[in-house]
Amino acid sequence: MTSASTGLGDGRAGPGRERFHDAVVETLGRRIVGGALTFGASIGTEQDLSAEFGTSRTVIREAVKILSAKGIIDSRPRSGTRVTHPSSWHLLDPQVLAWRLGSRNQAEQASADLYELRASFEPTAAELAADRSSPQDLQRMKHALLGMALASTIEEKIEHDLAFHNAILAATGNVLFQAFGALISAALRHIFHVGLERTPADDERWIKWHQDVYEAIASGQPDAARRQMIKLLNEGQEVQKLHRDRSKRGAMPE
Template sequence: MAQEMSRLTFGQGPKRNLFAHVVESIGLRIIRGELSPSLPFPKEADLGTEFGASRSVIREAVKSLAARGLITSQTRTGIRVLEPINWNLLDAEVLNWRYSVMPPDQFYGELFEIRRLIEPEAARLAALRGSATEIAAIVSAFAAMSEASRAERSGVAADLAFHRAILAAAHNALLLQMGNLIAVGLDIAHRLSSESFVVFLPMHKAVLDAILARDGEKGEAAMRHLLSETQEFMSRLIRA
């Protein structure tokens, strides 16, 4: 199974395409360890020559990587790579770069450990705290998932909307920041197998029913069951 599956969404125009290419290329080198805190960072001029990019594009790429915690740029010390503890692993691109260089089972193991800590509690809180409007958003997302399943088309956007709506209904701003973890996991899972979407639709319905019933304990248990079964399914798929 190919591991080089990082996602890159380019913006409009050649300059934006080049900028995104530079950011991803350097980001992947850092994640792989080809650029590390113990090594001098390439000079801007050398990077410009390598990528055929202007100084402004290279500098914007450096700012983008610094914002993700991969590097730091200071007037006196210049640019240097930061230790992994500083990386913003909630950033969707960093997550994708990391996935592209890690064994899939290791990546999914880490991802589901975090999801099991976060989402069952989010489901419990959504059942207890969610407003009528917020719960209606969960219902709407599930309806879109069901329609996608009947039409045999991708439901990844609806699936993500379902999980994000639950995080929103939990009324905890910090939980919302975990949305990228779920987004990357769902995106990769759907690319590996569309079957997972159909298989787990009834389990999503169990989560929804518990939230509609305002039963926090059942919501937590239903989400925990959904994540456990999903992880096992993905593990079998990866091993195969």
């Protein structure tokens, strides 16, 4: 394996070493999940990777340990460290989710998978929230809505959007719903970032869809809350599709 060194450094003990192995994890993770290294392929020896990344073998071993814990590689005596079958990957791991969404050949399917997952529990969460929300829960949702309307950057909009959805999950009183929200937050940041590349008119519709969900929950209408959440998710999925279509057209040679 002959690659130019990325020059991450020697990886000696200290805060810097964490940054080094994080960079190795990120690069190898994207390489594997993106398909540059396929099932059964060797990721290279410690010596190869140490030379490529310009860092110590200790850093490489730490990175390999992290990637192994995510299920995307497996280290065995004599056969070395190889890419596992995608069925072994921990697909709900925040980084693995983000790598799939950021991969050119997996982004569309990953987005569809995430939409179906959200559609399986967020409408039910909205329905339960309409029955169970406390005044404090409603205040958190309202605060997030206000933040979405007043946000001046995409990053601020994303954080308030996440806060709105997480407030609904918390209002169910079901800790498993809340755990799902925490689990997929990293992936949702990616999804929302794409969806927020919009015009002011698009922003108004986006806030209105969330407002409709809030009003159904606040007025204690479970069926309406479910319907409005389904509408919000469907509209968001349509925005994703339009963005992908524009990207494909932009990538086509003239």
